[in-house]
Amino acid sequence: MGKIDTSEWKEFRIKDLFETQKKGNKLQVPTGASVPVQDLLEDGATPRITVTGSNNGIFGFYDYCGKNIADYRVFNNFVSVSFLGTVFYQEGDATLDMKVHCLKPKGITLNKYTGRFLVGAIRASLRESTYSDQISSSILPEMSIKLPATPDGAPDWAYMESYMANLEAKVAESLTLLQAAKDAEKKKVDTREWGEFHLYDIFSISMGNKFDRSKMCEVDEGINFVGRSALTNGVACTVTSVEDKKGNTVQPYPAGDITIALGGSIGAAFVQDREFYTSQNVCVLHTDDHSITERAKWFVSASITASCGNYEAFTDELNRHIRTDFIIRLPVDKTGQPDWAYMEEYMRKVEERVKKTINTFCVIRNIKFDC
Numbered sequence: 001m002g003k004i005d006t007s008e009w010k011e012f013r014i015k016d017l018f019e020t021q022k023k024g025n026k027l028q029v030p031t032g033a034s035v036p037v038q039d040l041l042e043d044g045a046t047p048r049i050t051v052t053g054s055n056n057g058i059f060g061f062y063d064y065c066g067k068n069i070a071d072y073r074v075f076n077n078f079v080s081v082s083f084l085g086t087v088f089y090q091e092g093d094a095t096l097d098m099k100v101h102c103l104k105p106k107g108i109t110l111n112k113y114t115g116r117f118l119v120g121a122i123r124a125s126l127r128e129s130t131y132s133d134q135i136s137s138s139i140l141p142e143m144s145i146k147l148p149a150t151p152d153g154a155p156d157w158a159y160m161e162s163y164m165a166n167l168e169a170k171v172a173e174s175l176t177l178l179q180a181a182k183d184a185e186k187k188k189v190d191t192r193e194w195g196e197f198h199l200y201d202i203f204s205i206s207m208g209n210k211f212d213r214s215k216m217c218e219v220d221e222g223i224n225f226v227g228r229s230a231l232t233n234g235v236a237c238t239v240t241s242v243e244d245k246k247g248n249t250v251q252p253y254p255a256g257d258i259t260i261a262l263g264g265s266i267g268a269a270f271v272q273d274r275e276f277y278t279s280q281n282v283c284v285l286h287t288d289d290h291s292i293t294e295r296a297k298w299f300v301s302a303s304i305t306a307s308c309g310n311y312e313a314f315t316d317e318l319n320r321h322i323r324t325d326f327i328i329r330l331p332v333d334k335t336g337q338p339d340w341a342y343m344e345e346y347m348r349k350v351e352e353r354v355k356k357t358i359n360t361f362c363v364i365r366n367i368k369f370d371c
Contacts, residue, residue: 010149015141017155018103023138029081029103031137032073032096035062046074049090050097051082062095077110079103079118083134085126089115101137113164114157121145180353195332198325202292202300202338203258203285205323208278209250211242216277223252224276228264233272234282242277252276256294258285258301262319267308269301283322295347296340303328 020027032049044061052059057080062072072095080088083099091112096102103122104110110118125145126135135143148156199205216225216239227236242250252275261268263281271294278284292300307328311318318326333339 009146011144026138027141028137029101032100034098049080053086057088075102087122113161117160194329196327206284208282210280226259227279228261230265230268233270267305269304271297291340293344296343298347299343
């Protein structure tokens with residue numbers, strides 16, 4: 001769910017939905033005023049809402065002992081909108097700075113769900129503003145926002161509340177998953193009964209193409225070029241196909257092979273999901289054993305990286321060991337052979353947890369009103 005479908009929503013004028021007041025011949029929404037900055041406290045009773053776009057608009061706090069509260073323009077349970085277009089829901093009392101306006105719906109009491117829904121809808125409707133193009137207290141009432149509507153054309157507050165309550169539940173679920181992942185990181189996998197294996201017993205090992213990136217032709221869409229980085233799956237860029245000295249096309253390595261950085265980020269190992277070339281000091285592991293699934297290769301890649309802590313460039317380099325005495329530890333079956341089924345299932349569960357967390361946050365992060 002990236003964007004909410006608003007095609008069936010209705011446009012409402014601000015002045016029809018929210019409280020306004022007459023000032024001269026103009027209709028205005030309530031707005032803030034300037035008060036002494038020196039009265040600001042770090043732990044006062046009431047937050048001061050300014051034009052800032054962070055911290056829910058809060059710049060500081062005030063305490064009203066012995067002061068005229070009316071001067072501080074205190075409102076309760078409303079949406080604050082600044083002249084620059086910053087919008088926040090204020091659940092309790094808040095005092096408004098100059099050029100920060102109060103939107104308080106007529107006839108209903110906001111709760112945290114309907115208030116937050118309004119924030120998204122208002123943000124989607126407000127044009128970008130600058131100091132020369134301000135959203136004033138008299139301009140705001142004439143502006144419109146799109147909201148879900150009931151069959152009789154009124155704002156559908158029940159839908160808004162239900163939608164945001166469901167979204168809050170997704171956030172809570174996501175945070176639980178993140179905490180579980182964080183807790184899982186603290187638990188080390190018991191490898192005491194795992195077996196030790198040379199890479200050459202499992203894979204054929206190639207020392208890569210040894211291409212120089214500076215001599216490659218980089219393009220937006222092409223063949224992956226794998227370098228010695230621990231980021232972006234090791235992929236540095238995409239390039240055109242390469243020809244050898246005889247004019248024949250150099251065949252890329254196939255998707256599904258594992259790359260290992262022998263320099264740079266030493267030991268960074270990745271399963272490549274597209275065909276690729278490699279730079280210098282990148283080796284490639286290949287197997288035709290179909291029992292070694294992609295997820296099992298992820299497991300192997302993690303074990304390779306974990307086994308490379310003692311190798312350093314210019315001293316004890318990995319490229320001198322990778323095809324000889326380099327050893328990784330893997331879970332084993334009853335016959336003492338690598339337990340590929342266990343690795344597949346283990347990584348499937350990890351993938352499931354990661355995808356669920358990512359998908360939840362994508363929903364939360366990418367929620368937009370398609371106005």
